[in-house]
Amino acid sequence: MKFEDTQNHNSESDSDIQKLLKAAGKRExxxxxxxxxxxxxxxxxxxxxxxxxxYKRKLKRWMPVALxxxxxxxxxxxxxxxxxNEKDTEPLRLATIAHSIGEYSISNINRNLxxxxxxxxxxxxxxxxxxxxxxxxxxxxxxxxxTHITIHADNKIWLHRGHIFIGSPDLxxxxxxxxxxxxxTDIGTQFEVGLEGDSLWVALREGRVIVQLTNNVIEAxxxxxxxxxxxxxxxxxVSRRSIESTDARWNWVREIAPPFKLEAASVxxxxxxxxxEVGLTLKFQSDAAQHYAKTTTLSGPPIExxxxxxxxxxxxxxxxxxxxxxxxxxxxxxxx
Numbered sequence: 001m002k003f004e005d006t007q008n009h010n011s012e013s014d015s016d017i018q019k020l021l022k023a024a025g026k027r028e029x030x031x032x033x034x035x036x037x038x039x040x041x042x043x044x045x046x047x048x049x050x051x052x053x054x055y056k057r058k059l060k061r062w063m064p065v066a067l068x069x070x071x072x073x074x075x076x077x078x079x080x081x082x083x084x085n086e087k088d089t090e091p092l093r094l095a096t097i098a099h100s101i102g103e104y105s106i107s108n109i110n111r112n113l114x115x116x117x118x119x120x121x122x123x124x125x126x127x128x129x130x131x132x133x134x135x136x137x138x139x140x141x142x143x144x145x146x147t148h149i150t151i152h153a154d155n156k157i158w159l160h161r162g163h164i165f166i167g168s169p170d171l172x173x174x175x176x177x178x179x180x181x182x183x184x185t186d187i188g189t190q191f192e193v194g195l196e197g198d199s200l201w202v203a204l205r206e207g208r209v210i211v212q213l214t215n216n217v218i219e220a221x222x223x224x225x226x227x228x229x230x231x232x233x234x235x236x237x238v239s240r241r242s243i244e245s246t247d248a249r250w251n252w253v254r255e256i257a258p259p260f261k262l263e264a265a266s267v268x269x270x271x272x273x274x275x276x277e278v279g280l281t282l283k284f285q286s287d288a289a290q291h292y293a294k295t296t297t298l299s300g301p302p303i304e305x306x307x308x309x310x311x312x313x314x315x316x317x318x319x320x321x322x323x324x325x326x327x328x329x330x331x332x333x334x335x336x
Contacts, residue, residue, distance in 0.1 A: 091118035092153055095133040095141070099258040102129035104143075117151060124148045125162070130256040139175055140167040142256050144194075163194030165253045167276070168207070181232055182213040189222075190276070192253070198234035203227065205245050205279055213238075225281070225328055245279030254278070257305035267293040267319055270303075274312055275330050277305045285333030293321060293332065 091108060095117035103126040108118050117123070117133060123143065125131055131143040135155060143149065147162025155175045157164065166175050167190045177184040177193045181200040184193050189207020194200070202211055204220050204227030211218040211230055218238060220228035226242045233239075243249065260273050271293060275282040284290040296319055303311050309325075316323055322335040 091120060093117070093136070094119055094121075094151055094153065095135045097131065098134045098140070099132040099256060100130070101256055102126055102145075104129040104131050119153050120150065122148070122150050130252070132256050132258050134258075135173075135175075137173045138169045139173045141165070141175075142167075142253055144252055144256075159193055159195055161195050163192055163196075165192045166190070182211065185210045185212070191220075191227075192249075200232040202230040203243060203249065204229070205250060225279075247279075250279055254305040254308075259302035259304050261302050262298050262300040262315070265298050267296045267298060267316075267321065270298060270315060271323070271330065271332060274308050278308055278330075280325065281329040283329050283331045285331065289321060289333050292319075292334075 093113075093116050097115040097117065105124045106117065107122040108120055110116055110118065123131065125143050125145060125147045127146055130145060133141040133143075133151075135141065137155070139155065141157065142165040144163045144165075147164060148160040149162075149164060150158040150160070152158065155173070156178060157166075157175060158178045164177070166177065166186055168175060168186055168188050170188055173188070175186050179193065179195060179200055181195075184191075184202055187208045187210070189209060190205040191207070191209050192201075192203040192205070194203075202209060202220060204222045206222050206227065208219065208221040211220060211232075213232065213236065215236065216238065218230060220230050220240075222228065222245070225245050227245060229241050229243045231239045254277050257277055260270065262270065268290070271282055284293070298315065298318070300315070303315070312323055312325075320334055321332055324331045324333075
């Protein structure tokens with residue numbers, strides 16, 4: 001076996017390197033600007049490497065938080081969608097209870113809005129109960145004793161039994177009353193619809209209505225303080241007669257009328273309400289008297305409709321006006 005002398009070999013290699021360096025001569029130093037460029041490039045490379053390393057550490061550290069936040073946002077989005085859909089499915093609010101007497105029941109009621117009536121509500125009054133509602137367009141609906149109705153959107157009322165009174169504020173506010181006999185539609189009016197036994201009646205106090213029966217269409221109206229009373233029996237036979245706007249059959253309507261809020265109301269508002277409740281026409285003796293009524297404000301407690309005749313002179317005593325009810329109308333002029 002042959003062994004090499006490694007110590008002698010290394011000595012010879014070092015000697016050869018020294019001879020080579022002597023032959024090459026002294027190495028020149030690089031220029032200052034080159035040294036600076038190299039330093040800056042090296043520094044940039046180092047900083048880039050450090051930033052990349054830190055980013056990876058932060059990304060690793062915050063990745064679970066980011067994922068958790070994404071899950072939370074997704075849950076919130078789902079909840080918001082569900083609650084929005086829930087709100088969209090809430091029944092439409094159609095009316096408000098303005099006044100009540102005795103006992104009554106209402107289905108589909110919101111306990112947080114106890115005076116609100118919603119679409120599809122079934123309303124029933126007892127033998128001593130009556131109810132006054134105001135629709136969103138200010139149409140009034142009054143329910144008599146032992147009356148059963150269902151209220152729907154688009155001013156549609158199903159009358160199952162009993163009798164209701166409708167008061168539309170203008171020609172634009174039409175109500176359709178649906179019954180087993182047919183449909184009754186008003187044209188800016190005050191009227192009563194009733195179901196008693198096997199018969200239907202429609203009484204006009206003011207304005208006009210269209211009565212659409214299965215095989216017949218009837219138009220009923222009013223004129224000069226008298227209105228039509230239409231009666232349809234179980235065989236579909238129709239009879240017609242007239243009644244006065246001050247007839248005793250309208251007394252129940254006044255009994256359930258909401259009290260008039262006198263505070264801050266004008267004299268004209270009060271007189272118009274009075275004429276509507278008693279079934280009389282309002283007339284002014286002069287334009288000046290009408291202007292005075294329109295621009296004069298009243299003050300005082302609410303007034304019940306049942307006491308209008310007693311309260312009318314009392315209220316007007318605080319003004320310069322007087323009223324005469326002797327000629328089938330409320331005629332108002334300046335006090336002499």
